[in-house]
Amino acid sequence: MSDWILETKGVQKTFGGVKALQDITFHIQRGEILGVIGPNGAGKTTAINVITGVIAPDAGEIFYESKPVTKSRLFLSSRMGMARTFQHPQTLNSLDCLDNVKVACLTRGMSHKEAEQKAEEILDLVGLHSFLHEPSSSLNFAQRKVLDMARALGTQPKLLFLDEVLTGLTDEEIQDLVKKIRSLKNQGLTIVIIEHLVKVIRSVSDRLLVLDTGKVLMQDLPDVVLSNPLVIESYIGKGGVAQNA
Numbered sequence: 083m084s085d086w087i088l089e090t091k092g093v094q095k096t097f098g099g100v101k102a103l104q105d106i107t108f109h110i111q112r113g114e115i116l117g118v119i120g121p122n123g124a125g126k127t128t129a130i131n132v133i134t135g136v137i138a139p140d141a142g143e144i145f146y147e148s149k150p151v152t153k154s155r156l157f158l159s160s161r162m163g164m165a166r167t168f169q170h171p172q173t174l175n176s177l178d179c180l181d182n183v184k185v186a187c188l189t190r191g192m193s194h195k196e197a198e199q200k201a202e203e204i205l206d207l208v209g210l211h212s213f214l215h216e217p218s219s220s221l222n223f224a225q226r227k228v229l230d231m232a233r234a235l236g237t238q239p240k241l242l243f244l245d246e247v248l249t250g251l252t253d254e255e256i257q258d259l260v261k262k263i264r265s266l267k268n269q270g271l272t273i274v275i276i277e278h279l280v281k282v283i284r285s286v287s288d289r290l291l292v293l294d295t296g297k298v299l300m301q302d303l304p305d306v307v308l309s310n311p312l313v314i315e316s317y318i319g320k321g322g323v324a325q326n327a
């Protein structure tokens with residue numbers, strides 16, 4: 083089996099006059115943590131949306147485990163083993179945290195008892211065990227993003243996309259969740275993490291992919307990427323994130 087779990091070739095997506103993705107070609111290695119960085123509007127979320135079937139690309143090809151999935155939809159990509167979080171968490175606010183994750187586990191054919199056990203384990207792992215029986219609506223925005231991650235894990239993915247799950251957490255919560263993300267990788271999960279916190283993404287990622295104005299600027303080891311003058315100019319130099327570099 084290929085070392086690449088996912089590959090995109092020349093993917094394009096335009097919204098009206100905005101070229102959100104211009105010619106996106108990159109790969110994700112099986113078992114790695116790939117960090118995705120780039121300025122606001124670079125196309126990071128659109129890339130995940132296109133890969134996971136939330137929206138269709140205008141052109142290009144996507145291969146998951148060497149199979150073409152370009153025209154796949156969200157439920158199919160989930161069935162194949164991809165899971166993702168959303169910048170605006172997709173939690174079920176009328177349910178408690180346990181049931182939020184249990185529902186995701188049930189999509190994998192577990193019995194109610196198994197699903198409940200698994201959901202508890204996952205909530206423990208992400209640090210939300212004390213909210214087990216709290217309605218998800220009682221969580222703050224950052225905690226709901228972590229619950230969204232727990233729901234994604236409930237579907238037992240092989241490839242997990244995390245879209246800014248650390249933003250809004252305290253420093254201590256970030257360190258805890260980063261440890262959990264590393265331990266998920268050590269259990270064999272492949273993880274793609276979009277994050278603006280450069281210090282954190284540098285330390286957690288095996289490789290970095292840099293997007294800028296809908297194009298791949300580069301993909302390489304974190305130290306190589308973050309010392310590249312083009313990356314510094316296009317991303318780190320653009321205000322906002324410099325203090326995290």
Ligand SMILES: Nc1ncnc2c1ncn2[C@@H]1O[C@H](COP(=O)(O)OP(=O)(O)OP(=O)(O)O)[C@@H](O)[C@H]1O
Nearest residue numbers: 097100101102120121122123124125126127128129
């Ligand atoms: N559904 C949409 N309709 C119209 N334009 C969109 C839509 N989704 C994204 N865009 C535009 O596409 C471009 C890329 O957006 P995207 O959200 O992918 O960037 P991003 O790198 O994830 O940014 P951020 O870091 O701010 O989340 C932006 O110009 C955005 O305004």
